[in-house]
Amino acid sequence: MIKITLPDNSVKEFSGPVTGMEIAQSISPRLAKDVLSVSVNGEIWDLTRKITDDATVKLHTWNDREGKEAFWHSSAHLMAEAIEYFYPGTKFGIGPTVDVGFYYDIALPDNQQLTEKDLQKIEKKMLELARQKNDIVRQEISKKDAMEMFTKKHDELKQELIGELEDGTITLYNQGNFTDLCRGPHLPNTGYIKAIKLTSIAGAYWRGNEKNQMLTRVYGVTFPKQKMLEEYLVMLEEAKKRDHRKLGKEMELFAFSDAVGQGLPLWLPKGTQLRMQLEDFLKKVQRMYGYDQVITPHIGDVKLYKTSGHYQKYGKDSFQPITTPAEGEEYMLKPMNCPHHCEIYKVKPHSYKDLPIRMAEFGTVYRYEQSGELHGLTRVRGFTQDDAHIFCRPDQLKDEFKKVIDIIFIIFKALSFDNYTAQISLRDPKNPDKYIGTAENWDKAERAIIEACEEKGLNTITETGEAAFYGPKLDFMIKDALGRSWQLGTIQVDYNLPERFELEYIGADDKRHRPVMIHRAPFGSMERFVAVLIEHTAGKFPLWLTPDQAVVLPISEKYNEYAEKVSNLLNNSDIRTLVDDRNEKIGRKIRDNELKRIPYLLIVGEKEEESETVSVRRQGEGDLGVKQVGEFADLVAAEVREQLSGLYN
């Protein structure tokens, strides 16, 4: 008798060894059709593998990550089989699943290259192989036999992987004419895979190390239904429409110029308006939280960054120092604001009663990012951090940290960013050389972050080894339109810089003490934040933020003068208003300005001019009727106040 415990704690009994598939069949035919993999005592197994002892079991379908993983993992094998068919002798590296789909890193024989055109024939072959419904069979193998097998195939990549595995844990999976080294789990057979799209080809270093050879990485995605693939492709098209690079150009928010240099964004008037709105908003919040605004230069003496340690650590990733001709002084474009802020702290001695000191600056920094890494506004070489440094006593650290979390929430609320991930990054205890500072201080800092998050009830994930070299941090990430995750807000604890800059305060005991620093940037950088904001809103910014809030549309040129008058009145009430006085019909003006995503369209003609009114049309909602100009101004002001209510409670 074998007892199988299901997630609802019900227990099913079987007379002998049983497979995941048989369990599913015993529950319902529908489940048996949908099930893709099975967890046995927390370990994910093939559906066809015999369970020989009592176990706790969970069945996974397409709706579970574990189900999709088996599906895509088998798809990677199917792709490998098709590639081996066309290119015998191909060496196979690793073929894992990703967020959506899978890839396989391969090396074709004789240095052949795969091109996008080859993908179609591979897809076709995959479909053909899938339709054969070949069973995917698991086989345990000794390390020696595995090594022998892949030596015979001249696949050094797999040999390297096998070399690192322990004997007794090695498994092969076979389907049709293809056998691969693999931990599994897999689908019962290839017939589950109904729709296939190979999406792209890219180079990738073997095992992610740039010193290793470059392999060809083929990305793909598969689905159990053709319709799901079609929906996925439509979704991709939609995402492309939100791409901030496309919208930024279209909406005249920012631009790049070869003449200026790569990765150096030019903020156009509308983008600047948007950015200043964000900056003013944050300044207001920071005033409420007791921050002082400061301004520091864009360059600094190299010695400053040697003191901070940035030069040693990131000198290669900075623009090289500028040397003054006569004296030979060396200045760097500043890659960080913190050293400057430390020097501000040192301008005068501080009492424990002065702390915390919260120093904020929209500080523009320059970093030499690798050219291949530049990407729109999300990865640039010159950008402005909404930076601040909090100098506090150790006993104030946790509270200060919590207040920063509050600020980040105010911002996320004002912009409806509700789908974020909060990640605590801790040091890797196995790799102490990567970090500076004492273990004791690291412990204190890590504990402060973890406790602050707990006390704030924040849902966090924890990553070991992701800390900055000087301290642990809490990052907030948001996904862009294409599902790529970007780090926005960040809060970092630092015991190191106060040490290096010998920052001090006089305690109640009349002795010198060292303050703790918190680095924080709720937006992260203005550039990246605006990029993510564009994709998040598809360019339809909230009213308080959008560069142009209203546009006046005269019915004909006869009413241009009245339109000007209305526009002036509104601008005087701090409502950013334009006039569209082009020689076009009203229908055309409405269409064009709707497409420009301007929230309010104000139509004025004979009736409106006579009665000192405007005919109000809200973006996407149509005609709202006629209102007095003052009445409309109040309406806009009220709406803005409502959107920013988080600021006031």
Add this chain to the structure above:
RNA sequence: GCCGGAGUAGCUCAGGGGUAGAGCGCAUCCUUGGUAAGGAUGAGGUCACGAGUUCAAUUCUCGUCUUCGGCUCCA
């Protein structure tokens, strides 16, 4: 930085060994209009840059720059 695509009008793109095309935008004119595209005419390009092959290169080859998709990196 590395691997692989791409670069033609302000934008989106078609074309192709004999110095170029569309739509949108822009300009001028006609039209003066009531809630998502009125009409006519016109201007605008060293076909990214540099070299090579050729009688002839925007087209073919190589290099450079930029850009896109990945990889590595990200204080």
